[in-house]
Amino acid sequence: MGYTETVAHVWCRPVADDAAARDGVRPTDVEWTLSDGELARRDTLRRAQDRALYTAAWGLVRQSLSAAEPQVRPDEWRFLRSSLGRPEVHHPARARSLRFNLSHTEGMVACVVTRDARCGVDVERPGRVLPLHRLTRSVLSAREQREFGLAPPGRRQELFFRYWTLKEAYLKAIGTGIRFPMTDCEFDVGMGRPVLRSLAAGPQHSGYTFRQWPVQHGGLLAVAVQGDPGRTWEDDVAVRVHLP
Structure with a gap:
């Protein structure tokens, strides 16, 4: 195929x-x-x-x-x-x-x-112990940090990795990698599909769509795919996921 x-x-x-x-x-x-x-x-x-x-x-x-x-x-x-x-x-x-x-x-x-569309992927396994409160300052925007702080303690690690994997996938897709501060892009990871809420890198990096899934052994997978800013995910980009 x-x-x-x-x-x-x-x-x-x-x-x-x-x-x-x-x-x-x-x-x-x-x-x-x-x-x-x-x-x-x-x-x-x-x-x-x-x-x-x-x-x-x-x-x-x-x-x-x-x-x-x-x-x-x-x-x-x-x-x-x-x-x-x-x-x-x-x-x-x-x-x-x-x-x-x-x-x-x-x-x-x-x-x-x-084919032709810029793309990025990140997979993480959140099981390891991380200094989340220190990492949030270098990964999350001010608004994301507030949402992180309001989350129940038992959900904070999962929430952090939802943000982390989306940002990694996105920065890899636009080609900047860690040269662009993670704190300068902001996501809504509430109900439904993840949405890029704000971006300091400029409109040339808009028009991406995002998906996120749980994978084996407590892992989390996120993907960012370039689309047409004037069209929706359903119109512009389809995803076929091949998980074990």
């Missing part, structure tokens, strides 16, 4: 070890798809779990792109870095309209693929 301009495909998989469930991405199963350069970069990572995540993440990227272009094998893709450091499809040339973004966290990898 090919992708169209109006469809974003989102893939998320746990990274399996030898005892993991059959639906996990096993690094040994996808290692053959990586280029020599990717394998060399992988081997510079000191921790075994980091090497496994790297292998699984780039293996998932290559498999996701081949789902968009089935005539291209996963090992045939070649990438270049943009001026902002973002990896983009270089070979085959006919597939350069494909856009993708990847994310990984402990034990999990995610990828989003579109």
